[in-house]
Amino acid sequence: SQQGEEDPQALSIQEGENATMNCSYKTSINNLQWYRQNSGRGLVHLILIRSNEREKHSGRLRVTLDTSKKSSSLLITASRAADTASYFCATTTDSWGKLQFGAGTQVVVTP
Amino acid sequence: GAVVSQHPSWVICKSGTSVKIECRSLDFQATTMFWYRQFPKQSLMLMATSNEGSKATYEQGVEKDKFLINHASLTLSTLTVTSAHPEDSSFYICSARDDERGLAGGETQYFGPGTRLLVL
Numbered sequence: 071s072q073q074g075e076e077d078p079q080a081l082s083i084q085e086g087e088n089a090t091m092n093c094s095y096k097t098s099i100n101n102l103q104w105y106r107q108n109s110g111r112g113l114v115h116l117i118l119i120r121s122n123e124r125e126k127h128s129g130r131l132r133v134t135l136d137t138s139k140k141s142s143s144l145l146i147t148a149s150r151a152a153d154t155a156s157y158f159c160a161t162t163t164d165s166w167g168k169l170q171f172g173a174g175t176q177v178v179v180t181p
Numbered sequence: 182g183a184v185v186s187q188h189p190s191w192v193i194c195k196s197g198t199s200v201k202i203e204c205r206s207l208d209f210q211a212t213t214m215f216w217y218r219q220f221p222k223q224s225l226m227l228m229a230t231s232n233e234g235s236k237a238t239y240e241q242g243v244e245k246d247k248f249l250i251n252h253a254s255l256t257l258s259t260l261t262v263t264s265a266h267p268e269d270s271s272f273y274i275c276s277a278r279d280d281e282r283g284l285a286g287g288e289t290q291y292f293g294p295g296t297r298l299l300v301l
Contacts, residue, residue, distance in 0.1 A: 103289075112185075112274060113225075113292040158224060166213060167278055169290065171224045 076159060076172040084180050089146040091175040093159030094139075100162045102135055103169070104144050106155045113158070116144075149179045183209050185277050187293035194265055195301055201261045202296045204275030210255040211277035215290065216248070219272040231258040255280075265300040272297050 076093045083089050093102070101120045105113040119126045119135045119142065126133045132145040146153055156176045160169040184207040194200050204214055212233045217225040229250055230238040237250035249261040258277075262269055276290040 105292075110272070110295075110297070112187075112294040113276075115289055115291070118289060166230060167290065168215065168227060168230060169225075169276075170227065171217075173224050 076157075076175050078175060079173070080176045080178075082178045082180070083149055085150055087149055087179075089149050089153070089177055089179070090143060091157055091177070092141060092143045093172050094141045095159075095161050095170075095172070096140065097161075097163055099137075100164070102133075102142050103160045103162070104131075104133060104142075105158045105160060105171075107158065107174075108155045116157075146177075149177075151179050151181050153177060154179045183207075183277075183279055183282075183291040185275065185291045185293040187273075187275055187296050189296060190294065191297040191299075193299045193301065196266050197264055199261055199263045200265055200298060201259055202273055202275075202298075204258045204260070204277065204293050206256045206277040206279075206291070209277070209279045209281065209291075211258075212255060212280050213278045214252060214258040215276045215278075216250065216258075216260050217274045217276070219274060219295075221272075225274060228260075233258075262298065265298070267300045270298055270300045 103118045104116040107113050117128045117133050119133050130147045135142045156174045158174045159172040186205045188203045214231040216228045218228050219225045227240050228243045231250045231252040233252045233255050239245045252258040272295050274295045276292045278290050
């Protein structure tokens with residue numbers, strides 16, 4: 071079963087704008103990860119944030135985690151057309167590292 | 182970087198036949214691999230955890246006799262969809278956890294490119 075819900079389901083922005091998407095989950099987690107998936111392709115790992123961390127940066131990506139609200143956000147700054155993809159959050163709750171994925175946010179960046 | 186391959190990338194088969202999908206970690210060892218299924222415009226659903234040298238662990242609602250998993254080496258896991266039916270048509274994705282990375286035995290999973298299965 072899916073652990074997380076994401077909003078918005080879809081996001082359409084222009085190049086140069088920022089894109090923000092949110093993820094909520096239901097149970098306590100070990101870590102939360104964000105992935106990108108281009109249409110019909112495999113997943114690309116973007117960033118991992120552990121349960122004891124509150125914010126993390128990687129290039130144009132900024133991830134926050136609020137364990138009290140059981141939510142996370144992914145911000146993509148200065149978006150590019152190449153950022154067009156679906157973005158999924160995924161949580162890990164056990165030592166095996168099994169991932170439970172959110173529903174995903176489809177982002178379209180127009181030139 | 183760590184690479185995971187899947188073969189075939191796409192397959193079309195007749196209803197009732199069995200289809201085998203391979204997942205390989207190309208430059209690292211993976212004691213643990215995972216199999217996911219993704220229907221169009223939906224998220225990934227974990228089907229099972231594949232462990233080298235032992236039986237796979239299936240998620241609730243996934244028929245283990247329908248989806249046979251074999252993890253015979255540290256770099257290869259196979260998923261066989263037995264007696265496939267049209268409702269099994271989906272995008273199957275595997276991931277592998279690098280045994281040597283991460284603080285907890287590999288927190289980052291590397292995903293294969295996926296296998297698209299169409300059952301006629």
